[in-house]
Each structure stands twice: as C-alpha cells, then as structure tokens.
Amino acid sequence: MSARVIIVVLGKQGAGKGTQCKRLAQHLGIPHVSTGDILRAAVRDATPTGLEVSSILHAGQLVSDDIVNRLVKDRFNDTDARGGALLDGFPRTASQAEALDEILGEDGVKICINLDVPNSLVAERLSSRRVCQECGAIYRDTDIEAISGTCSNCGGDVIQRDDDLPEAILKRLEAYERDTAPLLSFYDGRGLLVRVDGDQDPQEVTAEILDVLSERGIT
C-alpha cells in the first residue's frame, strides 16, 4: 500500500460505518479512527475533554470543530496511523473536511465511501444496537451478549448507548442531513466519492469496497 491511505467513510448513523471500518482495518492493516469512540472514551475516563463534551454527546449534538479537529490531529501522530486510517464519523461538516485537508497536507484524502441506507433501516438498526463499553464490539438486542450484558470478545459490559435512544437518534439524523450531507458534494466535486449500497450483508459491503479500492489503485 502506498504512503498514507486516508479513507473517509460517510453514511448516516447506523449505516454500518463502524462495522465496515473494523472489517476494512483488518484487511488493510490501518486503524479504524472513530471520533465518536474517542469522545465516548474521553467521557468514560472523565478526561478534561470528556467532561467538556459529556452533555453535548448525551444530547446527540455535535461537538465543536476545534475539539474534534485536535483529537484527529493527535490521533494521526500515533505510530499505527502512519500508513493511513479509516475515518468514521469525521469529517462531519464542511469546515472539518477543510481542516482535515490542512492536517493531511500533501497526502490528502484518497477516497470517500458513502454507505447508503434508507432512514427506516437506520432507525431499526440503531434502536436494536448494543455495544461493548470496553472493546466497541457491536451486537443486536437479540444477541446473547446483549441479553446477558457481557461481551464474548473481552468480557466488558454490553450496553445500549445513550445516543442510540429514540430521541437522540432523531436528533442525530437531523444533524446528519443538515451538516454532513453537504460533504457528499464536497468529495463528489473532487472525484473522490463512491456510493456503496449499505443495505446488503456486511461481507458483501466489505467485498464491494475492497473491489473499489483495488480498481482505483488505492490498495
């Protein structure tokens, strides 16, 4: 794989960004960088940033650009991100996309994958989603891990995230339409946007993305 492969994965909450980024990270050997995960960990660990953003996260609103831009910039300095990263949940606004370009300098974003799914599917997926607080593994409410509350991967607590509750889901979908949908035109205008149907088996979605990456000479 060439120097630094930055892949932006866009899509509504519940489109499967987290699942696909985890799968792709294994295939490509670059880390899955989720600003949502970084922020939730900061809240859980009660770091200064976590204390600052806690109420914003619980309300399903967007954290300020300054904070997330800084978190991403710091994350890129980690050794494991030297070869690139799969960005999940960032950028989320046009101004974050511009900040990302600045952070990356010459390297730039290689491709932007838009996981396309209808709102009805998103609402269904999010409300049934359960997540391991320790390792981030994702389950459905009918899975044994969700029922027992224990992750089979790491033994951590499996919970329903506050922002997967119905009211927060609605707010997050509204925020997506308002702030993130314009990013599609931002990347489309640069010839970097590829639409992938997110309403298929996760394996099929991954295979389709890997095909696109290889067709474009990215991997």
Ligand code: AMP
């Ligand atoms: P996510 O897991 O990506 O849905 O993110 C969960 C929450 O973290 C969001 O509802 C926001 O409050 C916050 N968040 C995550 N990424 C960003 C971002 N790029 N800009 C602003 N807020 C963010």
